[in-house]
Amino acid sequence: MRLHYDQATEDFRAELRAWLEANRPQPEEMSREPSQSSAHLPPWARTWQRRLFDAGWLVPGWPPELGGRNATPVQQMVYFEEFAGSRLPRALNPQGLSIVTPSLIDFGSEEQKQRFALPSLRAEITWCLGMSEPGAGSDLAGLSTRAELADDGFVVNGQKVWTSGAQHADYCLCFVRTDPDAPKHKGISVLIVDMRSPGITIRPLPQLTDPKQADFNEVFFASVVVPRENLLGPLHGGWSIAGGSLAHERGMLWIDQASSLERTVGRFIELAAQALPDGRRLADNAVVRDQLAQLYIDAQALKFMGYHGFATFARQHVSPEHSVLKLFGTELERRLFLTMTEALGAAAIDVSTPTGRRARDEGPTAVRYLRSFAGTIAAGTSEIQRNIIAERVLGLPRR
Amino acid sequence: MDFAFSDEQTALRSSARAMLERHCSTAVVRDLVERGIAPEPLWARMVGLDWPALAITESAGGVGQGFIEVAVLVEELGRVIAPGPFLATVTQFAPLVRECGTPEQRDRFLRAVATGATGTLAISGPAGDWRPERAALTARPRPGGGWLLDGSVHHVLDGGAAEIAVVARLDAGSDGDGIAAFVVPRGAARSEPVQTLDLSRPVTTLRFESLTVPDERVLGTPGRCAAGVGRAVEEATVALALEMVGTCQRIFDTVLDYAKAREQFGVAIGSFQAIKHKFADMFVALERARATAYFAALTIAEDDERRTLAASMAKVAAGDCARLLAQEGIQTMGGIGYTWEHDMQLFAKRAKQGELLLGTSAQHRQRVAELIGLTADASTAVTAPVPA
Structure with a gap:
């Protein structure tokens, strides 16, 4: 147990920090051409990711041919700390880098790795993830999009929803039912679907904060033909990919959230100590002081819980215990914005300040409160996380 | 880290x-x-x-x-x-x-x-304030040598200890930081045992009436002890937080076993989602308290500048955890949790008493607020330490 890393680890940090400083995209180009969805890469983003790949800084735990440098788990943690601190985007197509590519590497044929995984790492193609459906949200195994094997490949019919970045993605890693007669976990396969295929209709679903901003989409498949060689892993064997695809370095993504929350709490504390335009000083209110102190402690605690979890159960992989970080972190983020919205009172209903699309760190407080539901709902709601903790960590019976 | x-x-x-x-x-x-x-x-x-x-x-x-x-x-x-x-x-x-x-x-x-x-430590007044500047006793120099102690000090753990380290305030206007520390032997002060919530952790009230402390039992230099007392109390606070984590873990393990074994309506009660979600929340509270307590322990072990803040954060997290676990520990057991014969009452009382000693969560949150620059009066704000 110790507070500080050894010199070799700090040398690794210094090397990364210097590299980031020398190679980072410039703020002007980033703000001139903002990314429009989680699968849209403006030219600067493609250049940036390619640079990370070539230098072995894209996925440091992987070997050099996959954009890494065989970094140790502790080095990987330092890597995420530095990225979080730099506030630079690491992956503009996060589902592509953190979910799809690892799945392709773990389950794909050599040909699929060359054709899909490497171009993803080099930012030549982007991905959406076809998991949720109108009838299969938390209960993913209940999905009903059908794929029937015909002479010229699979024929896909059905609908996906909450598909992030579908309107910009080149490909979809799509979970489909290939055996309707098997038990629901055993009849699922995974297909690589070209999003320009005939028969695909995409309807953006703007989020509650702005009718002009959509990351989510509905995706309709009408007799979409998918070549047989685009099957990932075994036929009817898709369920293990669903589980496996969520492993890997996602195990360290809490660092980014903890860092962001720490920053936001810090800014609210500064705000509370200053006089607002209406003359109030929020820190004069004992209730606000108490609540902000608790939020400060919780943002710190999230970080300690992450490091503690890293040391005791996870190293770089996702385990059921990560549900604790997901649950606590996302509920904390929501409580943070709720607390500040209520502290501001009626002043918070003026949301005329412009808001950025992906801006977790900017925008009016009340809007950020609404945006925080993305955390408590996406990737398994808080209620599902509680079930996972109870059943898979604590061993309570499923019923 | x-x-x-x-x-x-x-x-x-x-x-x-x-x-x-x-x-x-x-x-x-x-x-x-x-x-x-x-x-x-x-x-x-x-x-x-x-x-x-x-x-x-x-x-x-x-x-x-x-x-x-x-x-x-x-x-x-x-x-x-x-x-x-x-x-x-x-x-x-x-x-x-x-x-x-x-x-x-x-x-x-x-x-x-x-x-x-x-040995033990005597510092707080009836309200349990743990800060040196709020010490319950007063000390003044005794003409002809030694010091005189007056007042009542509360919540002294293990009042039967051989030696009692005592913290006292000096008279206003005295030199230095106004804090002194002494060691008095068992029996020097009038000792009144308190009937405590947690009978496994008895506490004592000690009453001092112009008790003379000889020079060799005056710790360091009176009026130069505030920082040292503060550091010692931080250490005690973090240790108590860690003890609470251990007790909360015991409550959790006990009630988890019970929820897996106890059947109603033909199934284990732990299969009900209302119970599962309680367990998930208890588990989060425990992880939060344990991680925060060990961070604080590290700041003590390495004498890091964040130790004051970390100690208060640890006591907040441990207190929050104890409050939840003591309550849900009893509640989830149902009727048996309400009995004297089941050990849950022993664990719950220890956790609850820990929550109330050396500063409650609310008191330590107030301390954290001060340390991060949140005060009612802008002019008294302390500069926030660099976060971890």
């Missing part, structure tokens, strides 16, 4: 757990709670294993380990709600002497601790 225990620390935990499971069952706890039988054999065993000597320097006859080793032991002691003088001696008396005493005093008092002498 690396939270991985060394092999030696892991071995210390497992040997401590094995010893305590064997020699500190709840029968030992009930001997004290129901029959007033002090756990002398348990304490003798701890002394035999050099536990009180663990963090005392080798030059003073100790083992020379650090605070993380103490933290591991204290968490294990909390798990079995061990009664006896360990917490007061090792995490309250010894740190105060170490932080405030002269080299000769450190040698004299800590060498005795290393061989099994007991």
Whole structure:
């Protein structure tokens, strides 16, 4: 147990920090051409990711041919700390880098790795993830999009929803039912679907904060033909990919959230100590002081819980215990914005300040409160996380 | 930040757990709670294993380990709600002497601790305020030598300890920081046992009426002790938080076993989602408290500048956890949790009493607010320390 890393680890940090400083995209180009969805890469983003790949800084735990440098788990943690601190985007197509590519590497044929995984790492193609459906949200195994094997490949019919970045993605890693007669976990396969295929209709679903901003989409498949060689892993064997695809370095993504929350709490504390335009000083209110102190402690605690979890159960992989970080972190983020919205009172209903699309760190407080539901709902709601903790960590019976 | 225990620390935990499971069952706890039988054999065993000597320097006859080793032991002691003088001696008396005493005093008092002498700390008034500047007693120089102590000091753990480290305020207008510390022997002050919520952790009220303390028992220099007392109390606070984590873990394990075994409507009650979600929330509270407590332990072990803030954060998180676990521990057990005969009441009371001693969560949140620059009066804000 110790507070500080050894010199070799700090040398690794210094090397990364210097590299980031020398190679980072410039703020002007980033703000001139903002990314429009989680699968849209403006030219600067493609250049940036390619640079990370070539230098072995894209996925440091992987070997050099996959954009890494065989970094140790502790080095990987330092890597995420530095990225979080730099506030630079690491992956503009996060589902592509953190979910799809690892799945392709773990389950794909050599040909699929060359054709899909490497171009993803080099930012030549982007991905959406076809998991949720109108009838299969938390209960993913209940999905009903059908794929029937015909002479010229699979024929896909059905609908996906909450598909992030579908309107910009080149490909979809799509979970489909290939055996309707098997038990629901055993009849699922995974297909690589070209999003320009005939028969695909995409309807953006703007989020509650702005009718002009959509990351989510509905995706309709009408007799979409998918070549047989685009099957990932075994036929009817898709369920293990669903589980496996969520492993890997996602195990360290809490660092980014903890860092962001720490920053936001810090800014609210500064705000509370200053006089607002209406003359109030929020820190004069004992209730606000108490609540902000608790939020400060919780943002710190999230970080300690992450490091503690890293040391005791996870190293770089996702385990059921990560549900604790997901649950606590996302509920904390929501409580943070709720607390500040209520502290501001009626002043918070003026949301005329412009808001950025992906801006977790900017925008009016009340809007950020609404945006925080993305955390408590996406990737398994808080209620599902509680079930996972109870059943898979604590061993309570499923019923 | 690396939270991985060394092999030696892991071995210390497992040997401590094995010893305590064997020699500190709840029968030992009930001997004290129901029959007033002090756990002398348990304490003798701890002394035999050099536990009180663990963090005392080798030059003073100790083992020379650090605070993380103490933290591991204290968490294990909390798990079995061990009664006896360990917490007061090792995490309250010894740190105060170490932080405030002269080299000769450190040698004299800590060498005795290393061989099994007991000690405790007396600081707070009836409201339990743990901050040195709110110390309950007052001290003034005695004409002709020594010092005079007056007042009543509350919530003294293990009031029967051989030596009592006492914190007192000096008269306004005296030189220095206004804080002094003394060591008084057992029996010097009038001792009034309190009937406590947690009978396994008795506390005492000590009353001083112009008690004379000779110079050799005046720690360091009166009026120069505020920082040392603050540091000692931080250490005591973090140790208490760790003990609470251990006790909360015991509550959690007990009630989890129960939820898996107890059947109603033909199924284990742990299969009901209302119960599952309670467990998930308890688990989060425990992880939060444990991680925050060990961070604080690290700041003590490495004497990091964040230790004051970290100690208060640890007590907040441990207090929040204890509040939830003591409550849901009893509630989830149903009727059996409401009985004297089930051990849950012992665990819940220990956790609850810990929550209330050395500052409640609300009091420590107030302290955290001050430390991060949130005060009602902008001019008194303290500069926020660099976050971890």
